[in-house]
Amino acid sequence: MDDLKRQAAARALEAVRDGMRLGLGTGSTAKHFVELLGERVRAGLDVIGVPTSEVTRADAERCGIRLTTLDAIDRLDLTVDGADEIDPALNVIKGGGGALLREKIVATASDRMIVIADESKWVDVLGRFPLPVEVVPFGLAATQRAMAKAFAESGVSGQMVVRKGKDGHVFVTDGGHWIVDAHLGRIADAARLAGLLSVIPGVVEHGLFIGVASTAVLAGAQGIRVVERR
Numbered sequence: 607m608d609d610l611k612r613q614a615a616a617r618a619l620e621a622v623r624d625g626m627r628l629g630l631g632t633g634s635t636a637k638h639f640v641e642l643l644g645e646r647v648r649a650g651l652d653v654i655g656v657p658t659s660e661v662t663r664a665d666a667e668r669c670g671i672r673l674t675t676l677d678a679i680d681r682l683d684l685t686v687d688g689a690d691e692i693d694p695a696l697n698v699i700k701g702g703g704g705a706l707l708r709e710k711i712v713a714t715a716s717d718r719m720i721v722i723a724d725e726s727k728w729v730d731v732l733g734r735f736p737l738p739v740e741v742v743p744f745g746l747a748a749t750q751r752a753m754a755k756a757f758a759e760s761g762v763s764g765q766m767v768v769r770k771g772k773d774g775h776v777f778v779t780d781g782g783h784w785i786v787d788a789h790l791g792r793i794a795d796a797a798r799l800a801g802l803l804s805v806i807p808g809v810v811e812h813g814l815f816i817g818v819a820s821t822a823v824l825a826g827a828q829g830i831r832v833v834e835r836r
């Protein structure tokens with residue numbers, strides 16, 4: 607699996623050109639991209655990156671990639687990031703690694719987003735992977751009630767679980783928020799659910815990336831498949 611992730615990362619690297627401003631994703635697949643990009647940088651490629659998490663910042667620095675912020679530059683040429691699920695319209699669930707807020711800010715500030723994954727992330731319908739929703743801790747119960755209403759209005763239901771870290775404590779994002787993982791099973795109308803979640807005051811951001819990814823690079827046993835958004 608790890609080899610497939612690296613293959614997808616290597617294919618995405620072919621889209622990188624000298625002088626590009628890049629969004630650098632988070633997760634095990636994106637980490638391969640950062641490492642491979644670092645090799646190119648050490649060989650003379652001139653790019654600058656915006657990391658989507660503190661973990662990726664540390665990885666990129668270790669790889670010698672020059673970094674900047676979205677305050678210092680206005681647009682990015684390309685973001686390359688992993689995904690938890692990708693559907694045929696290239697709508698995506700992200701946030702399994704807890705970085706969905708910065709990932710969405712960076713991806714939507716980019717002219718193009720390539721999602722890289724092994725084939726197991728490709729699904730007919732989103733939702734088997736629990737949907738991460740980043741929330742503020744204040745008023746959590748009220749936010750969860752509003753989320754349940756949004757689920758009902760978009761025809762889904764399921765258990766909500768506040769994410770815990772490996773240490774057993776509540777997982778805290780880079781932005782200081784919590785994550786509620788919603789086990790919905792099958793999200794028939796992801797765009798509608800995304801819209802309903804976005805207007806809940808305690809929801810900071812959700813892991814549905816609707817119409818954001820332009821290309822998916824999927825690595826499987828049969829080779830690499832590149833899917834462009836229609």
Ligand SMILES: O=C(CO)[C@H](O)[C@H](O)COP(=O)(O)O
Nearest residue numbers: 633634635688701702703705
């Ligand atoms: O959204 C993410 C982090 O917030 C990751 O991109 C997603 O969880 C996929 O991770 P991996 O490449 O390790 O399978």
